[in-house]
Amino acid sequence: MLKVGKLGKWAIYTILTIYVVLIATPFAMIFINSFKSLRGIFLSPFSLPSSFNIQNYVEAWRSANLFNAYINSFLISTLSVGGILILSSMLAYVISRYEFPFRRTIYLFIIVGLALPARLAIIPIYVMLDNFNLLDTRTGLIVVYIATGISFATFLMKRFMDGIPKEIEESARIDGASPWTIFLKIALPLTRPAMIVVGLVNFVGIWNDFFFPLIIINSRNKETVPLAISIFFGEFSNKWQLISAALSLSVLPIMIIFFLLSRYFIAGMTEGAIK
């Protein structure tokens, strides 16, 4: 965009490279440390591991209860995202397509939730989940995630649907199709790009969330990955080789997903929230 000379280009690339090194170093460190012994971490911090010993991984995987945590995180994230997509696409669809009383009021009411810090309301949420017998359950967590995800998803999908021509739906309606059929057969398939973005953003957000599991989940067998790692970090606070392995195990999968789908990530995170 700027017109930069050779020297300017060189400066830009240098700065960006330094920045990338600063980003990569901590990840490289936990990865390298995860193959070392505790002695090695203390005595030769800069050397590469002498052998690719996966003993740390085996021990960390077992004692951090990671298999269990992975299953929980996967279940909770997937079901929450499914719920968010179904409920929000329905709401977004009628708001985008039909005239009815309080349409605009409902929309604005939903939009307010975009920037409402849901954590502040954790005490009543906790009390309500307790009353519904959903405290310390994965279902309770899922319900909370769906409810707090509705604003962003509805907003993004409504905006996307506004940009889709209505002609096909109009003619289907004249042919006698019900709103439900039109929604399922015509509108929803056209909204797929927005659904991918919304799904991905929410999946990562829920996968990464720590606060709600910390408050809502008590049992070890129901913990999510971030919660499992935090308990592990507390219990094994000086076994850095195991902590490194556990952190690597929790960071790598999400990184791989990111490298495969970075296009969608970048579109969703930047365009969705701001523009």
Added chain:
Amino acid sequence: MSIKKKYILLFVLPALTLYVTFVIYPFIYSFILSFYRWPGAGARTFVGLQNFKDVLFGSFGSEFRNAFLHNIYYFILVTILELGLGFLLAIFLVSIVKGKRFFQMMVYLPNIISMILVGFIWSMMLNPQIGLVNQVLTHIGLGVLARPWLGDPNLALNTVIAVNVWRNLGFYVLVFTASLLDIPRELLEAAYIDGASNFKVITKILFPLTLPTFQTLSILLFIWTFNVFDIVYALEGAQAGPFRSTDVLGTLFYRTAFGGLGSSRADFGLGAAVAVLIFVVVMPLSLVYAYIVDRRSRNA
């Protein structure tokens, strides 16, 4: 298009019910709870404004003010660093061709990692014994700069903020990148033909035209700052050590409501009062943000 009532209800009610029950109603419920004393089980006692008195002026007053000022400090520093550096790096990023996608991806990478895990990774990096930061400093002859980054009350909050910047900067870089790419190229071409320098182009064209992005992001950052919890919890624990020097309203709220080991009084009513006070500060900006988003999406 028109639609029958039963269909409206079918499409609207499921989402709206859940949203009202678990997002809107809890905020109202917090207001009610803040007038009670309630350890979470058993009977509630109505205490009027006592909780607010305790939090603002009474036994919790100094702790609350301490955390509140940390939030403000946090907001100011993070805004300057993340928006300033974000804008600058975005300009760099849109001015190169080769490797652009690679840099975009790498810059964004930390943002997809859970904040709590980022905190744990950095607590290793900053560890006085095995931490890479001090080791590198010593290794390159700058050992005098080695510090107990998380253990020194004068440094700890800045360290927490630095880790926050490390994780989130990429988000702001990419938002500014998108916003810069929206600027019509002809505008820049014309300026260059008139002999404008890069500095002039940045200050007279790029900056003014991305000002709305600066505004929106500052509002969001303000709201998000009052949500800060994970990073402090990971680096300094729920007690926000050393000596509460990294305490923010998020951690204070957690301790008052859920005990968090060693708070002098864990009480849902008191916690709700803290939440209500934060809410009063944040709510106007949440509304402004909703207004901006709505206005923009109608103009688009």
